[in-house]
Amino acid sequence: MNRENILELLEKVRSGAVTPKQGLHRLENLPFEDLGFARVDHHRTLRHGFPEVVFGQGKKPEQVAAIVRSLLRQKCNVLVTRCDRKILAAVRRVSAKASYNEAARAISIVQDNKIYGEGVIHVVCAGTSDISVAEEAALTARIMGNVVETSYDAGVAGIHRLLSTREALTRARVIIVVAGMEGALPSVVGGMVSVPVIAVPTSIGYGSSFGGLTALLGMLNSCASNVTVVNIDNGFGAGYVASLINRKK
Amino acid sequence: MNRENILELLEKVRSGAVTPKQGLHRLENLPFEDLGFARVDHHRTLRHGFPEVVFGQGKKPEQVAAIVRSLLRQKCNVLVTRCDRKILAAVRRVSAKASYNEAARAISIVQDNKIYGEGVIHVVCAGTSDISVAEEAALTARIMGNVVETSYDAGVAGIHRLLSTREALTRARVIIVVAGMEGALPSVVGGMVSVPVIAVPTSIGYGSSFGGLTALLGMLNSCASNVTVVNIDNGFGAGYVASLINRKK
Amino acid sequence: MNRENILELLEKVRSGAVTPKQGLHRLENLPFEDLGFARVDHHRTLRHGFPEVVFGQGKKPEQVAAIVRSLLRQKCNVLVTRCDRKILAAVRRVSAKASYNEAARAISIVQDNKIYGEGVIHVVCAGTSDISVAEEAALTARIMGNVVETSYDAGVAGIHRLLSTREALTRARVIIVVAGMEGALPSVVGGMVSVPVIAVPTSIGYGSSFGGLTALLGMLNSCASNVTVVNIDNGFGAGYVASLINRKK
Amino acid sequence: MNRENILELLEKVRSGAVTPKQGLHRLENLPFEDLGFARVDHHRTLRHGFPEVVFGQGKKPEQVAAIVRSLLRQKCNVLVTRCDRKILAAVRRVSAKASYNEAARAISIVQDNKIYGEGVIHVVCAGTSDISVAEEAALTARIMGNVVETSYDAGVAGIHRLLSTREALTRARVIIVVAGMEGALPSVVGGMVSVPVIAVPTSIGYGSSFGGLTALLGMLNSCASNVTVVNIDNGFGAGYVASLINRKK
Amino acid sequence: MNRENILELLEKVRSGAVTPKQGLHRLENLPFEDLGFARVDHHRTLRHGFPEVVFGQGKKPEQVAAIVRSLLRQKCNVLVTRCDRKILAAVRRVSAKASYNEAARAISIVQDNKIYGEGVIHVVCAGTSDISVAEEAALTARIMGNVVETSYDAGVAGIHRLLSTREALTRARVIIVVAGMEGALPSVVGGMVSVPVIAVPTSIGYGSSFGGLTALLGMLNSCASNVTVVNIDNGFGAGYVASLINRKK
Amino acid sequence: MNRENILELLEKVRSGAVTPKQGLHRLENLPFEDLGFARVDHHRTLRHGFPEVVFGQGKKPEQVAAIVRSLLRQKCNVLVTRCDRKILAAVRRVSAKASYNEAARAISIVQDNKIYGEGVIHVVCAGTSDISVAEEAALTARIMGNVVETSYDAGVAGIHRLLSTREALTRARVIIVVAGMEGALPSVVGGMVSVPVIAVPTSIGYGSSFGGLTALLGMLNSCASNVTVVNIDNGFGAGYVASLINRKK
Amino acid sequence: MNRENILELLEKVRSGAVTPKQGLHRLENLPFEDLGFARVDHHRTLRHGFPEVVFGQGKKPEQVAAIVRSLLRQKCNVLVTRCDRKILAAVRRVSAKASYNEAARAISIVQDNKIYGEGVIHVVCAGTSDISVAEEAALTARIMGNVVETSYDAGVAGIHRLLSTREALTRARVIIVVAGMEGALPSVVGGMVSVPVIAVPTSIGYGSSFGGLTALLGMLNSCASNVTVVNIDNGFGAGYVASLINRKK
Amino acid sequence: MNRENILELLEKVRSGAVTPKQGLHRLENLPFEDLGFARVDHHRTLRHGFPEVVFGQGKKPEQVAAIVRSLLRQKCNVLVTRCDRKILAAVRRVSAKASYNEAARAISIVQDNKIYGEGVIHVVCAGTSDISVAEEAALTARIMGNVVETSYDAGVAGIHRLLSTREALTRARVIIVVAGMEGALPSVVGGMVSVPVIAVPTSIGYGSSFGGLTALLGMLNSCASNVTVVNIDNGFGAGYVASLINRKK
DSSP: OOHHHHHHHHHHHHHTSSOHHHHHHHHHHSOHHHHHHHHHHHHHHHOTTOOEEEEOTTOOHHHHHHHHHHHHTTOSOEEEESOOHHHHHHHHHHOTTOEEETTTTEEEEOSOOOOOBSSEEEEEESSGGGHHHHHHHHHHHHHTTOEEEEEOOOOGGGHHHHHTTHHHHHHOSEEEEEEOTTOOHHHHHHHHOSSOEEEEEOSOOOGGGGGGHHHHHHHHTOSSTTEEEOOTTOHHHHHHHHHHHHBOO | OOHHHHHHHHHHHHHTSSOHHHHHHHHHHSOHHHHHHHHHHHHHHHOTTOOEEEEOTTOOHHHHHHHHHHHHTTOSOEEEESOOHHHHHHHHHHOTTOEEETTTTEEEEOSOOOOOBSSEEEEEESSGGGHHHHHHHHHHHHHTTOEEEEEOOOOGGGHHHHHTTHHHHHHOSEEEEEEOTTOOHHHHHHHHOSSOEEEEEOSOOOGGGGGGHHHHHHHHTOSSTTEEEOOTTOHHHHHHHHHHHHBOO | OOHHHHHHHHHHHHHTSSOHHHHHHHHHHSOHHHHHHHHHHHHHHHOTTOOEEEEOTTOOHHHHHHHHHHHHTTOSOEEEESOOHHHHHHHHHHOTTOEEETTTTEEEEOSOOOOOBSSEEEEEESSGGGHHHHHHHHHHHHHTTOEEEEEOOOOGGGHHHHHTTHHHHHHOSEEEEEEOTTOOHHHHHHHHOSSOEEEEEOSOOOGGGGGGHHHHHHHHTOSSTTEEEOOTTOHHHHHHHHHHHHBOO | OOHHHHHHHHHHHHHTSSOHHHHHHHHHHSOHHHHHHHHHHHHHHHSTTOOEEEEOTTOOHHHHHHHHHHHHTTOSOEEEESOOHHHHHHHHHHOTTOEEETTTTEEEEOSOOOOOBSSEEEEEESSGGGHHHHHHHHHHHHHTTOEEEEEOOOOGGGHHHHHTTHHHHHHOSEEEEEEOTTOOHHHHHHHHOSSOEEEEEOSOOOGGGGGGHHHHHHHHTOSSTTEEEOOTTOHHHHHHHHHHHHBOO | OOHHHHHHHHHHHHHTSSOHHHHHHHHHHSOHHHHHHHHHHHHHHHOTTOOEEEEOTTOOHHHHHHHHHHHHTTOSOEEEESOOHHHHHHHHHHOTTOEEETTTTEEEEOSOOOOOBSSEEEEEESSGGGHHHHHHHHHHHHHTTOEEEEEOOOOGGGHHHHHTTHHHHHHOSEEEEEEOTTOOHHHHHHHHOSSOEEEEEOSOOOGGGGGGHHHHHHHHTOSSTTEEEOOTTOHHHHHHHHHHHHBOO | OOHHHHHHHHHHHHHTSSOHHHHHHHHHHSOHHHHHHHHHHHHHHHOTTOOEEEEOTTOOHHHHHHHHHHHHTTOSOEEEESOOHHHHHHHHHHOTTOEEETTTTEEEEOSOOOOOBSSEEEEEESSGGGHHHHHHHHHHHHHTTOEEEEEOOOOGGGHHHHHTTHHHHHHOSEEEEEEOTTOOHHHHHHHHOSSOEEEEEOSOOOGGGGGGHHHHHHHHTOSSTTEEEOOTTOHHHHHHHHHHHHBOO | OOHHHHHHHHHHHHHTSSOHHHHHHHHHHSOHHHHHHHHHHHHHHHOTTOOEEEEOTTOOHHHHHHHHHHHHTTOSOEEEESOOHHHHHHHHHHOTTOEEETTTTEEEEOSOOOOOBSSEEEEEESSGGGHHHHHHHHHHHHHTTOEEEEEOOOOGGGHHHHHTTHHHHHHOSEEEEEEOTTOOHHHHHHHHOSSOEEEEEOSOOOGGGGGGHHHHHHHHTOSSTTEEEOOTTOHHHHHHHHHHHHBOO | OOHHHHHHHHHHHHHTSSOHHHHHHHHHHSOHHHHHHHHHHHHHHHOTTOOEEEEOTTOOHHHHHHHHHHHHTTOSOEEEESOOHHHHHHHHHHOTTOEEETTTTEEEEOSOOOOOBSSEEEEEESSGGGHHHHHHHHHHHHHTTOEEEEEOOOOGGGHHHHHTTHHHHHHOSEEEEEEOTTOOHHHHHHHHOSSOEEEEEOSOOOGGGGGGHHHHHHHHTOSSTTEEEOOTTOHHHHHHHHHHHHBOO
16 A cells, blocks of 8 residues: 555545545555655665675675676666676676776776765785685775775784884774684774774684684674674675765765 | 543544544554553453463462462453472462462462363373373363373383373374483384374483483484474473363353 | 283183183283384374384385385375485386376376365475475475475575565464574564564575584574474484474364 | 984994894884774874773772773773662762763763754654663763754654654754664654664564564665664664764765 | 281181271372382392482481481492591491592492493593592492403594504494593494493593583493493492392392 | 614613613613503404504595505405495505495405404484494404394384394394484384494485484483494494404404 | 502512412502502602692682691792682681682692792783783792793884884793783793793683683684693683793603 | 984984974984884895795796896895796796795795704694695795705694604794694694794695685694694695794894
């Protein structure tokens, strides 16, 4: 039941074709959630800077391409995460503007270049193996209209390298810290700044790193109070939340 | 916004005091979930045999007593689970009809004696230490209007005892099986009958029983196809679902 | 020892060839479980609507085909779960009626079209990746003689989509909810209805979803009282139990 | 070595009492981190609205009182978390302004009433047992200069109650969601809003809730992209990060 | 249905009061498991040397005393495990012969002094804290009619002490090895002998011993082929199985 | 230092070429473990019926063949576990007598046909997928000189099939029970007999069977007192210990 | 059999009272491990600086006192870990020199003041709650004859405090790092120095710190190559190993 | 900012071109961590015997070759761990001196043959499957300038083999013990010597060895006080720390 239906019903009430009691009965039984759906949808078109995102992993190239084609009509940016060059080829047949970030294993199609972010989002990562997840976070934040800076060689066992980025860190409105193994980096970064730190554990490591569990637990138990955590390897989620935090009023 | 408010609005539409378009606007913006709430509430009074349940653990005697007092007005049965004799004393000051099932550590107040169940619910348990949870399940099912039978000494290591209950098991419409330690009983019972079996792992055991985790995992991996599982020690949940399964049309 | 043997023994008792005491001794030592076995078998042929089920995973195509051939003689429906097109090819050589449900990765051969279920079984799933398990559940329920409805795009993060299925959910006699990741959907669905909800965790997810463990734990701890749980990815089990719940007297 | 010492050294260099080479040597060997320390401290006094926080658990009343006395000189707000009435008594002897939030088990002393937050922080919690952690979050946010709203009876199994708070949720700049058991609430709330959601798992539950682990895992695997997570029962951390997100430029 | 009933039936068959066919029908429908039960019971009285065992933990003194009183009639030995001096006092009122093994926290009442074991059972334990479990194993084996030897100070970190018991170990028909912490002892002992080794992990340890889990896992992964394992702290089970292994034909 | 060396030394002491003090010094410093080694070796040749065993997994065909060639000189039986047909081909080039048990994935070469066991070893397994592990156990026991019986279709969900093996089980001196999924079978078998039961969990299952962990935990928590457990899929270990238990004096 | 016995035997060989063959036989059968035992004991008295250590937890005051009394005769230092003031009182009755370190909950009796260590052992800890474990490590190292320095307020979230200890850290021969929560400190310290770092996880933390498991896993996965780890809260072990590393040739 | 810059600044202060206050300001704001960095770098060139290490796993052959080329300029030894023959081929094109240790799967290029170690490092391993990790440890220690001895067939189930290495073990300054399965070897070795033992768990095993977790836990709970532990399969780390311990003053 949509606005037209309700309006029609109310016209009938006015005309007497339907009594108020009958009207109440109908209204009471209409699936209200459809109203909610419509409202959300309407709202959605107002949320400038929100990209449409496709999780590429486990999908076939032609499936991804079809989804991308339909999304492009919305005139917003499109992001496809966790995809390979086969998916890229399929998507390129749909849009020549599709560009591929090899490190992030992600495709982006930019239709909206505006900056929606207030300040800078800084992405730090511990080791070179973590760069893939860090780039996914950075790309997500960029495609959501943010200025993004990165520091990609800043593990805690070489604390001087991390300290040399202090000035850049202090400038940021929000910081994303990506680390595998013991996941100690967010605690150190968290102690150096006064802004929110989003920690992303990665599955980098071996033995008792248990696929990222150790880094995840370490970050959840951070002694720095300004750290929150997302799922293992979830660079996209970190970039998404950082963008919401950085969003202008 | 409740039914009265909506009726009032529709009367105004009929009288012309409010135009259909204005009416649409107001309806569109009302918190529809209140409608939902009202409907659920209304619906609730129609669901004969559903008790009001209070989880007693962690609540103070006077708190439980206050909640019970307000529930008694609904004229349905009242069940208080996981409570001790202090809570009982407080509840008895509110209702002289409150009776205490020591094994189940639960208080029940019966205001509706009707049988809502189609067949028999059978509760089996493995060892004497599991009886507390089994009784919580049985009491819940009884207070929801079911005929309940029990077999409380039927562990798998003494298979002949279990086999002697076969006839009773075959009669049941749904069976609840309560077991700690290795949690093997639901598989054996499940293989003997053609009705749904609800398995309840208990925290009975020591060492690598890990507070019921071993029984829980065993039940989830049952080789009998007719077994579903609830949380450790959740006798109430098992009795509740069994009652829903057994409910007459 | 079978019926014939016992009858023969009793004839000998009557004729005096065997004294009652000798007869007692022989009876006491016969393997009673054979009696039990026979009885169960007999019972089995009375259980209309129960399919014969083959777990295809790990079996060779010719093995599955041989099993299917022998099952077809029972004149009941046959279901082969977790199988690929190689198995399908082998089964088709045995029965031309074999049809393949690609999403469920299951073969079904229908020899009995009767409806044994009282009401509707509704299968809900959260994401498109969960559809495979949901289809296994739906197919199982259909082949056991039930009317099955499905809602396959109803995750909790888009609550309006779920709410739009409320009416359909309310109609159902039993609901199967399939979800991976955080496994929150059964709680929300459970709170919307008054019928049993069977929750099926799936292995969909990454990082700390731990192959479905997170969804499983979430479902076991559901705050809705009408939820029971089966093993990870066990669509078959859910469809089976739902059929038992829905079975006519 | 502080600023005065360095200035003194530089004066000596200018006067010739110390040669540039000697000056270099001394500077090179001074513990540079003391500079850092001083800078942080200086910086700290500029961070208006940041409270001094004492983790009360495991500390003796007199210890807490002594720490509070020294903190009061800083003229900022003081917060003592996880403490009982014995600690309160000791703190009251130090400051008559100390007030106790029983639900949060926290003491606060307000010396700075200014609002530093841009928008509203909304704290939602699932069950009445989660209120303690929710209140710790709310109190932390308030003492850091934020307007805080709360919705404390909004579990996912009664989705209508949650939906009735939609308007309030939509108003918020950042939302804290506190839940135990299956931890499903952040996913539902996350799907209803476009702002950051900070999820706080609680240790409320029994059996396979494993002291909050199930809720924690559920939240980390949320299908809503705007959810980040803090440690089990860490209401303080959630309130702290929410305040950083909400802070005015 | 017991032996008397069956005999009566057979008499009726002989007398012609019941036809063989009628007799068959009745026998076919009798609860065969009762036959089983009877047979087991009968069999039981033939299993000389098997004690009646009561798990004392969680039972009230008077309950244990009542059980013991009824068991004493069987003229076999009685063992009460995991009990304190309160239970002892209650049991002593029932039987003056009850003796208490303080280390094992167990009561034994000997009514049958015969030796049923073929060879020697040797119980080794690693540290002084493991003696309680080791004594439970030794006492169980003794009360089941075995000659038991013990070596109670033989941890792997002092390998020479263990080696000094080699001769005694070589004499044994079966060895029980009790150890906490890393649980390495069964591997070393297992490599020194050619008889079965029953490993009992104990909950002795701290930190990552996780209540005996580490010892349990270590024992299950023993590189010695002659090691089997029982549950954490299950001295009784080890003594019981060792007795079955050592039993004379 | 071997017997010859020591004898030579003692001869020198007798002849006076070496003083007793010098002799003491030399003896004191000889690596006593070599004595031990020699004794063990000597002992080994006395342990008739003990096969030489090669763990094939992870070894190259030529490596296994070389080891087998050297073992054949000992005139005892040889067993190669966990190997494929490539290894078989290599071993066959070394010994034409090598036979391959496909189900057990094991090669055996019999050079000693004598029976060393007192009674019968019975191997039970729950499902057809467990047969591989069961056969490894049976083959190990046979090659160690035992009479082995097997029952390979006896899951707990079809209890009548298990009961029909009762007579055979009662005959056995020791029973090996192999089961995956919930691992309930050892409890049921354990309750039916008075001999030692060795439980072997298998990695058969899916979802929360966690590669056999669930079956392992279930078996460790068996309510039957006569059950001990070996590692997941360790059919060899079970067969080995069963042989030690069954060995004649 | 000791040296005297062997000498005696050899004398008999020389005198002809025992033939070399007889001598060989006797030697061959003597429990060689006694030789080993004696040698170790002798060796022990040469290991200056090694204290005798008693693990106090779980022992009764009089037991500890008795052990201490016997140890005092060895003239080495005595250390009693994990003990309370009751044990102290009992020990003081045995030795007036017993001193109690309240933070470490340990008693020490110094009889040997010599320094056996080459360099300095530095003990760092993260938070004030970790001091107890740190002090146990420091005390152990001191009583084993080492110069020990400590830095007890150096968490990673306040990296400047840690950096201010750099000079001291650089001086050390071996460093012990004690930390709970996320256990990140050893990685940072490890990256600042070129000496071995012994990491001690503590059980300090809450929620997903899981009693120190998170810190333990973090330390095992340290990205610094010079870190090794001991058990949770094992300050004694860390101090012991550090002393072995620091020991003079 | 380096030494030259600071000297230049101080010259300007002396000359009056910069006032002391201006100088203070500049110093105060310089990134002090650069000082730290410089110092570390300088320090590094002084640390003779420290190799440059590349973790080969997950890197492409050309990447590793490029890194090796740049490292060779430092004139120190180069070690590439966890690499295959493809990487070897690429590295050989860069340096003809590259040699490959097949067991350790590591490449080494020796440019510095000096011995930096004081004593002997002894590497023990339990089974032949553990040799790969043991060799990585041994190679690391050798390339860092140590004399290394190895004992590679010394499992605890054959204790005599281990005892035969006692003399060699006693000679060592530090011992590395590598073991999978139950990980018991470090405890036995630890009890035989008075030097530090570094335990390396390996992922060798099956079933409940859980990829090395069982060995890891066993080693952390060792009853020998001189054992510390590194991550699963971390032979490199063990060799590195052993070298630091063994380093001459």
